[in-house]
Amino acid sequence: MTENLNIVIVDDEPAAIQNVLDVVEPLPYCKTVISASDTETAIEEIRRVKPNVLILDIHLGLEDGFDLLDKLDHNEKDGLQVVFVTAYDQYAIQAFEYHVVNYLLKPLDADKLVDALDRIRASASQNTNELILDLKKSFEEIKQTNKPLSMRGKLVINDSSKVLIKNIDEVVYLTSNGGYTYIRFADHERTMISKTLKKVQSELPESHFCRIHNQHTVNLNYVEEFNWKTGEVDLGDFGKLQVSTRRRSNFFAQLKRLA
Numbered sequence: 001m002t003e004n005l006n007i008v009i010v011d012d013e014p015a016a017i018q019n020v021l022d023v024v025e026p027l028p029y030c031k032t033v034i035s036a037s038d039t040e041t042a043i044e045e046i047r048r049v050k051p052n053v054l055i056l057d058i059h060l061g062l063e064d065g066f067d068l069l070d071k072l073d074h075n076e077k078d079g080l081q082v083v084f085v086t087a088y089d090q091y092a093i094q095a096f097e098y099h100v101v102n103y104l105l106k107p108l109d110a111d112k113l114v115d116a117l118d119r120i121r122a123s124a125s126q127n128t129n130e131l132i133l134d135l136k137k138s139f140e141e142i143k144q145t146n147k148p149l150s151m152r153g154k155l156v157i158n159d160s161s162k163v164l165i166k167n168i169d170e171v172v173y174l175t176s177n178g179g180y181t182y183i184r185f186a187d188h189e190r191t192m193i194s195k196t197l198k199k200v201q202s203e204l205p206e207s208h209f210c211r212i213h214n215q216h217t218v219n220l221n222y223v224e225e226f227n228w229k230t231g232e233v234d235l236g237d238f239g240k241l242q243v244s245t246r247r248r249s250n251f252f253a254q255l256k257r258l259a
Contacts, residue, residue, distance in 0.1 A: 003029070003052075003121045004029050004030075004031045005024075005027075005029055005030050005031065005051075005052060005053050005117060005120070005121065006030075006031055006033075006049055006050070006052055006053065007024055007030055007032065007033045007034070007051055007053045007054075007055060008034050008035070008036065008042060008045050008046055008049060008051045008053075008054050008055070009021065009024075009034070009035040009036070009055045009056075010035070010036050010037070010039070010042040010055070010056045010057060010060065010068065011035075011037065011056075011057040011060070011085070012037050012038065012057065012059070012060050013037075013057075014037070016057065016085070016106070016108075017035045017037070019107075019108045020035075020055055020085065020108065020113070021035065022110075023108070023113050024055075024113070024117070027114070027117065029117075029121065030117070032049055032051070034049050034051070037060075038060060038061055039063045039067055042060075042068055043068065043072065046072065046076060046080075047076065051080065052079055052080060052081060052120075053083065053120060054080055054081070054082045054083070055083050055085055055113075056068065056069075056082060056083070056085070057084070057085060057086050058084065058086040058087075058088050058091055059086070059088070065084065065086075066091075066098065069098050081101050081120045081123075082098060082100045083100070083101060083102045083103075083104065083113070083117075083120075084102070084103045084104065085104045085105075085106060085108055085113070086103075086104075086105065086106060087105065087106040091103075101116070101119075101120060102116040102119070102120075103163060104116065154166065154167060154168065155167070155168050155170075155171060157191055157193055166185060168204060168205065168208075169208075169219070169221065170185045170186045170187065171183060171184075171186075171204070171209075172184045172185060172186055172218070172219055172222045172235060172238045173216060173217065173218045173219060173222070173235065173238065173241060174197055174201065174209075174216070174217045174218075175197070175215055176196065176197035176214065176216070177192070179194065179195075180192050180193065180194055180195070180196075181193055181196065181197045181199075183200075184238060186222075197211075197215070197217060200217075201217050204217075207254075207257070207258065208220055208221060208258065210250065210251055210254045210255075211247060211250075212233060212241065212242075212243040212244065212247050212251050213241065213242055213243060213244045213247065214244065216241045218233060218241060220254060220255055220258050221258075222235045222236065222238060223235065223255065224236045226251075231243050231244075231245070231248075233251075
């Protein structure tokens with residue numbers, strides 16, 4: 001990788017700007033690093049410096065990062081790779097509508113930002129551009145169907161360091177943890193998202209996902225056995241979960257419809 005990066009950082013908090021500067025300024029391939037604390041100044045600097053990377057916060061006083069991107073014309077956005085660094089996780093899907101290539105949550109993890117920059121340097125190929133366009137198209141479909149997590153058999157998950165796109169049929173089960181939901185996948189990958197189990201399940205196909213307990217929802221395709229004595233459902237390699245007494249009738253009804 002030989003491509004040098006010219007970076008504009010936009011954040012209304014001086015400490016947040018300094019955190020990013022502390023990471024990027026020592027990097028030998030970051031040749032120009034400019035900062036701004038509001039959209040007007042940021043646009044001036046973008047037009048002056050013509051950066052290839054924009055590191056951007058969501059909330060910028062009376063405006064936000066999306067307002068800034070909307071004010072740039074096509075030529076100014078051409079070749080501009082956008083990385084959001086923000087304290088807000090609920091804008092991930094909207095961010096990808098703007099060709100954002102990474103979405104990092106505060107407090108900033110230096111290693112994750114460096115990794116994002118390294119991938120930007122390695123992503124100048126046409127294949128990467130096509131991937132970004134495909135992501136934009138997918139997220140547009142989410143917007144049209146008002147499904148913030150699921151799309152055409154896919155599950156879109158922001159896990160703070162990256163956006164995961166998984167097949168819905170790879171979800172084995174989901175477990176509630178207060179206001180968060182733990183998701184277990186068929187490849188044994190695990191992730192936690194800041195949505196309630198009820199919210200996540202409402203965005204999954206009812207025909208295949210069943211709430212079996214206040215804490216658990218299972219993908220019925222992974223059910224291998226139910227033990228009447230213990231009240232446990234066997235998910236094979238993924239262990240066993242308890243089915244509450246009051247939810248058993250609905251559990252069996254859904255299994256019957258699936259058969």
